[in-house]
Amino acid sequence: MYKNLFDQEVDIELPIFDGSEKVIGKGAQAVVYYCNGFAYKVYNDDYPEEWIKFEIFIQNEVANTNLPVVKYYETEVPNIIKMDYIDGITLGSRMRLEQYNNGIRDIILLEKKIHKVTDLKLLSFSSFAINDINSFQCNWQWKERAINFLEDIPEKNNLIHLDFHVNNIMYAEGNYYIIDWINARIGNPIFDYARTYIIMNEFMHPESKEYQTLLLSDREIDTSFWEKAVYVMALLRLKERRTKNTLELLQRLENK
Numbered sequence: 516m517y518k519n520l521f522d523q524e525v526d527i528e529l530p531i532f533d534g535s536e537k538v539i540g541k542g543a544q545a546v547v548y549y550c551n552g553f554a555y556k557v558y559n560d561d562y563p564e565e566w567i568k569f570e571i572f573i574q575n576e577v578a579n580t581n582l583p584v585v586k587y588y589e590t591e592v593p594n595i596i597k598m599d600y601i602d603g604i605t606l607g608s609r610m611r612l613e614q615y616n617n618g619i620r621d622i623i624l625l626e627k628k629i630h631k632v633t634d635l636k637l638l639s640f641s642s643f644a645i646n647d648i649n650s651f652q653c654n655w656q657w658k659e660r661a662i663n664f665l666e667d668i669p670e671k672n673n674l675i676h677l678d679f680h681v682n683n684i685m686y687a688e689g690n691y692y693i694i695d696w697i698n699a700r701i702g703n704p705i706f707d708y709a710r711t712y713i714i715m716n717e718f719m720h721p722e723s724k725e726y727q728t729l730l731l732s733d734r735e736i737d738t739s740f741w742e743k744a745v746y747v748m749a750l751l752r753l754k755e756r757r758t759k760n761t762l763e764l765l766q767r768l769e770n771k
């Protein structure tokens with residue numbers, strides 16, 4: 516017996532669980548359980564199996580680097596991934612509940628560390644983004660502008676996480692761990708920073724301003740294509756989740 520994303524009790528016995536399992540996290544796609552020393556990511560029954568296999572593939576690629584990530588293991592149940600358990604809290608909780616003040620600085624430090632990795636066999640972000648923009652049913656001027664901006668931004672081969680927000684960073688015993696790599700690609704790091712900024716702008720508005728200020732004043736980061744990247748990523752974000760804040764951000768950049 517387990518609960519699906521909508522908190523409904525699902526009436527099948529999972530051979531993996533013995534009744535001692537506890538919910539430890541909920542994301543957009545899955546519920547995460549703790550059971551006997553491991554974490555288990557349980558996807559909705561209708562979540563495509565290929566996507567789960569793809570997530571395991573990316574995770575294994577990233578596990579070969581020196582980045583702080585957990586190991587994934589396949590299980591006999593197709594919609595469940597077994598993972599090493601991180602006995603800690605998300606950076607979001609650390610900032611909110613423990614009033615930790617250097618969260619934004621830490622996010623940027625971790626992103627820089629991710630972007631140092633350059634030799635992974637993952638898909639390229641830009642080619643995927645062009646298709647994604649083209650298939651978005653929206654105002655054609657938005658699409659045209661986003662595609663032009665995308666073409667202006669140089670292709671790079673850095674690892675980019677593309678969902679790097681405070682709930683995908685965990686903190687345990689003085690160390691950070693980066694989770695939820697399903698969106699990871701190879702590309703220009705500016706897209707990763709832009710995506711982080713947009714997500715933060717949705718639900719941590721004051722912190723998003725601090726993030727942008729720190730980022731734009733960091734001499735180690737090339738931010739010459741910042742606004743163009745934010746425009747591209749805002750349009751892609753709208754395709755996934757239409758929020759007032761992201762719409763306003765897109766419109767603000769349009770009027771520049």
Ligand SMILES: Nc1ncnc2c1ncn2[C@@H]1O[C@H](COP(=O)(O)OP(=O)(O)O)[C@@H](O)[C@H]1O
Nearest residue numbers: 540541542543544545547554599600601682695
């Ligand atoms: N290996 C893990 N150990 C401990 N907690 C985890 C682990 N993986 C995920 N979590 C918790 O579950 C939440 C959702 O997991 P995540 O992989 O980000 O799923 P989603 O793709 O649904 O966002 C995380 O924010 C975190 O609180």
Ligand SMILES: [Mg+2]
Nearest residue numbers: 542682683695
């Ligand atoms: Mg997540």
